[in-house]
Amino acid sequence: EVQLVESGGGLVQPGGSLRLSCAASGFTFTKLWMSWVRQAPGKGLAWVANIKQDGSEKYYVDSVKGRFTISGDNAKNSVFLQMNSLRAEDTAVYYCTMGMEAGSFDMWGQGTMVTVSS
Amino acid sequence: YELTQPPSVSVSPGQTARITCSGDTLPKQYAFWYQQKPGQAPVLVIYKDTERPSGIPERFSGSSSGTTVTLTISGVQAEDEADYYCQSADSSGTYWAFGGGTKLSVL
Numbered sequence: 001e002v003q004l005v006e007s008g009g010g011l012v013q014p015g016g017s018l019r020l021s022c023a024a025s026g027f028t029f030t031k032l033w034m035s036w037v038r039q040a041p042g043k044g045l046a047w048v049a050n051i052k053q054d055g056s057e058k059y060y061v062d063s064v065k066g067r068f069t070i071s072g073d074n075a076k077n078s079v080f081l082q083m084n085s086l087r088a089e090d091t092a093v094y095y096c097t098m099g100m101e102a103g104s105f106d107m108w109g110q111g112t113m114v115t116v117s118s
Numbered sequence: 119y120e121l122t123q124p125p126s127v128s129v130s131p132g133q134t135a136r137i138t139c140s141g142d143t144l145p146k147q148y149a150f151w152y153q154q155k156p157g158q159a160p161v162l163v164i165y166k167d168t169e170r171p172s173g174i175p176e177r178f179s180g181s182s183s184g185t186t187v188t189l190t191i192s193g194v195q196a197e198d199e200a201d202y203y204c205q206s207a208d209s210s211g212t213y214w215a216f217g218g219g220t221k222l223s224v225l
Contacts, residue, residue: 044203103148
């Protein structure tokens with residue numbers, strides 16, 4: 001069964017850091033694109049970042065550039081999102097997604113909640 | 119880069135629901151559609167404007183005309199009540215946006 005499982009969410013103070021992880025199983029990890037998409041409480045979906053599985057291409061939404069870093073570990077079939085200098089507006093459910101192309105979100109994990117609050 | 123959807127669409131069971139999405143780059147970039155039910159992760163229902171993933175019912179279809187793409191649900195069922203989001207890329211192909219979402223109500 002194809003599955004994406006996120007972890008690492010939680011409560012953090014403004015200015016703090018969190019590292020989200022996404023473990024993939026049931027499919028070949030190479031030649032895919034992995035992405036993070038977030039959803040603030042009661043709001044719509046918003047693309048955050050994505051990475052080509054060979055690591056050759058990475059893209060970020062402007063609001064997280066310089067603060068968030070996406071990375072992958074093919075040996076562990078995992079993708080990560082290092083989030084630094086967190087702000088209240090980063091509060092959201094963060095979904096890990098997989099797609100055959102850069103802008104295709106074919107499969108989604110169940111999400112992990114990140115709350116930035118003092 | 120923005121994609122514009124109507125906030126809500128209402129239909130009766132068995133009718134046809136059409137949800138539109140407008141954006142300047144839609145003539146050149148593929149559109150994708152996602153269904154999200156309360157408390158659940160989104161599910162891809164249409165990719166590359168018109169293609170339907172395996173496991174998605176045939177009543178879901180997509181079309182494209184100029185700067186507007188449309189998700190059509192024929193013979194709507196109560197289980198189709200959900201939020202629907204369109205998604206596409208900007209002209210550079212390195213920035214991806216979602217529409218604001220459309221709440222489909224099945225009356």
